[in-house]
Amino acid sequence: MRAGVTLRSYASRYWEIYNKISGDNERVVASTFRMGLPEDSELRESLTKKPSEGMWQLMGRIEEYKRLEDDRLQSKSKAPMMNRPRQTGFPFRPRGGLTIQKPTAQMGEVNVTFEEPVHRILDWIKHEPYFRWPNKMGGDPSRRNQNLYCIYHQDKGHTIEQCQVLKDHLGQLVKVGHLKDFVLDPGDRVVG
Structure with missing residues (x-):
């Protein structure tokens, strides 16, 4: 996760790549996600102190921190995020092909x-x-x-x-x- 990149963007790219890779080791998935976060990230600290027990728990924790980040960004901009529903899902799919085409x-x-x-x-x-x-x-x-x-x-x-x-x-x-x-x-x- 590069400087200036939001957790939402990082997580989206991570799940996109995850969906392209074969294998099904949830520990590796959680570990690689955590290691991609900045060292001073609150989510990285949380995942280090208390590792997730499964994929869905990891996604739930990420979602909590994305909402926190959204709230902080909204407070900084002082402009409401218009027409934005509460974020509850992830671009994660169980194993299967991901096809990207020119829409x-x-x-x-x-x-x-x-x-x-x-x-x-x-x-x-x-x-x-x-x-x-x-x-x-x-x-x-x-x-x-x-x-x-x-x-x-x-x-x-x-x-x-x-x-x-x-x-x-x-x-x-x-x-x-x-x-x-x-x-x-x-x-x-x-x-x-």
């Missing part, structure tokens, strides 16, 4: 291709005043795929790359001119 958002009859995966765009814009978090997903949660997690919805059922609600929101933001820096110029597209 395309529909805007009328025009397709927009982003230069970055949607999870990176989300990380960069989630605190912007024009960004909005979604409503809770509808339907019976037990009928959703419990092995897939959407960072945007902060719920299980699909991946962020499959999230049509996020793609629609990003498409709307492109349409009004907020995400010009993230859109791939049609002339730059690789055909193949």
Whole structure:
């Protein structure tokens, strides 16, 4: 975790990498997460004093410290984090393939291709005043795929790359001119 990087961002990147690596040793997962934290981190100190007993306990502890960090950041900026629901989930999935593709958002009859995966765009814009978090997903949660997690919805059922609600929101933001820096110029597209 580099200086200036939030715990939320570090944890998101960590789970993304974790999902790509095979193996299932929870001790190694907890240890490598802890070792990636700065030495003066309160979470690192907490995990050193009282190691987590399992993956879900580790994720719960990380979530507590992310909320604490969010509160501190909000207090420093003195600007409310608009439309932000309470964070309760993690971009963690039990073993399985993680596919990242160049997302395309529909805007009328025009397709927009982003230069970055949607999870990176989300990380960069989630605190912007024009960004909005979604409503809770509808339907019976037990009928959703419990092995897939959407960072945007902060719920299980699909991946962020499959999230049509996020793609629609990003498409709307492109349409009004907020995400010009993230859109791939049609002339730059690789055909193949």
